Amino acid sequence: MHIALVTETYPPEVNGVAMTNQRLVRGLLAKGHRITLIKPRHQEAPPAEHASLQVHEVFGIPIPNYAGLKLGLPRPGELERLFEADKPDIVHVATEGPLGFSSLRSARKLRIPVSSTFHTNFQDYCADYGAAFAARWMMAYLRWFHNQCALTTVPDPSLIQRLEKDGVQRLQMLGRGADTVLFSPDKRDPELRRSWGATAHSPVALYVGRVAAEKDIPLTLEAWAAARKHCPELKMVVVGDGPVRKKLERQWPEVHFAGMRYDEDLARHYASADIFIFASTSETFGNVVIEAMASGLAVITYDYAAGKQFIQSESNGHLVSLADRQSFIQCTESVIQEQSKMPPIRAAARATAINYPWSATIDRFNHLLQKAAKTEQITPQIDIVSNSEQSTL
Numbered sequence: 001m002h003i004a005l006v007t008e009t010y011p012p013e014v015n016g017v018a019m020t021n022q023r024l025v026r027g028l029l030a031k032g033h034r035i036t037l038i039k040p041r042h043q044e045a046p047p048a049e050h051a052s053l054q055v056h057e058v059f060g061i062p063i064p065n066y067a068g069l070k071l072g073l074p075r076p077g078e079l080e081r082l083f084e085a086d087k088p089d090i091v092h093v094a095t096e097g098p099l100g101f102s103s104l105r106s107a108r109k110l111r112i113p114v115s116s117t118f119h120t121n122f123q124d125y126c127a128d129y130g131a132a133f134a135a136r137w138m139m140a141y142l143r144w145f146h147n148q149c150a151l152t153t154v155p156d157p158s159l160i161q162r163l164e165k166d167g168v169q170r171l172q173m174l175g176r177g178a179d180t181v182l183f184s185p186d187k188r189d190p191e192l193r194r195s196w197g198a199t200a201h202s203p204v205a206l207y208v209g210r211v212a213a214e215k216d217i218p219l220t221l222e223a224w225a226a227a228r229k230h231c232p233e234l235k236m237v238v239v240g241d242g243p244v245r246k247k248l249e250r251q252w253p254e255v256h257f258a259g260m261r262y263d264e265d266l267a268r269h270y271a272s273a274d275i276f277i278f279a280s281t282s283e284t285f286g287n288v289v290i291e292a293m294a295s296g297l298a299v300i301t302y303d304y305a306a307g308k309q310f311i312q313s314e315s316n317g318h319l320v321s322l323a324d325r326q327s328f329i330q331c332t333e334s335v336i337q338e339q340s341k342m343p344p345i346r347a348a349a350r351a352t353a354i355n356y357p358w359s360a361t362i363d364r365f366n367h368l369l370q371k372a373a374k375t376e377q378i379t380p381q382i383d384i385v386s387n388s389e390q391s392t393l
Helices: 016-030 078-086 098-109 122-128 132-147 157-165 190-195 217-228 245-251 263-271 287-294 305-310 325-337 339-354 358-373 387-391
Strands: 002-006 034-040 053-058 060-063 066-072 090-093 114-117 151-154 171-173 204-208 235-239 256-259 275-278 298-302 318-320
Touching (some): 002 016, 002 098, 053 078, 090 358, 098 114, 287 339, 298 339
Parallel strands (some): 235 256, 275 298
């Protein structure tokens, strides 16, 4: 099958959506499919890594406050001509930005089946960036976008329920897995720990992800600071970059901000910590949770998304009721006060991750794409949110 996969983020960019797309592309190539990858142009992007992979790059403009990330802006007619020449069996749109919108319209005009993935709760991000008033408009656009598709994959059952209530149709569960070869306790590095000021016996807490408002890193750091009162040698490491990093570095000079880390280096950072503190409430899934579990860390997170899917509290990690900030801090304190309970929980976390390989995700995605490719267009093409939709806003 010939699959056109459209995304506005892909490695060398580092985020959950980019890394997920790369793993899906590699998995589909391994199954013998031909892939046309459509994404914004990136100077540091490596050449195509497989004979059956064609990369089509479009012009992009930088996203404010997100170094390295771009919105794709294809030329008028560019994607229509590409699809007409390449004749993909299906177009899978992974992001809903300008590039995704152009791909959706072009494919539907040519009557090529389209599938999509709901990766990001953009409607929730509006409040984090001072635009809460726009949340309903954003949800209206996302609903319109995904309802033009034969199916939309979603990584979490609870999110499916929420989106169905918001009127999004034809949703299909597509779980995520862990690369348990890359992310492993075996990657633990004593020298790296020493660079953080940690000894062999002092615990290290870790956060990995975008350093952005929607991740609520201040709560993660507040929880660490509270736990540190019980264990002064507890270190804190933040891996990632983003618009609030400099502000947090000024506010928290005792925290080690490691910046962006990749591949084996990222795996070393995971494995060299002991506790993973993740206070974000904006995830559709949260790849970092299963990566931390695969690395053998004791995870503290909220009871939703990846945490809800994989963690049994007090058995292979620790869950806190969603958005209960005080309980989150108290849970972190308790974990540090009861460090003797940590080894079996960390071992159980690793064992859980091993049971969720990426190969199962690839098989499921392959099945869904084949299903969508056989689907006739079932909704009329509409250029913008319908008048009835607008009247409710």
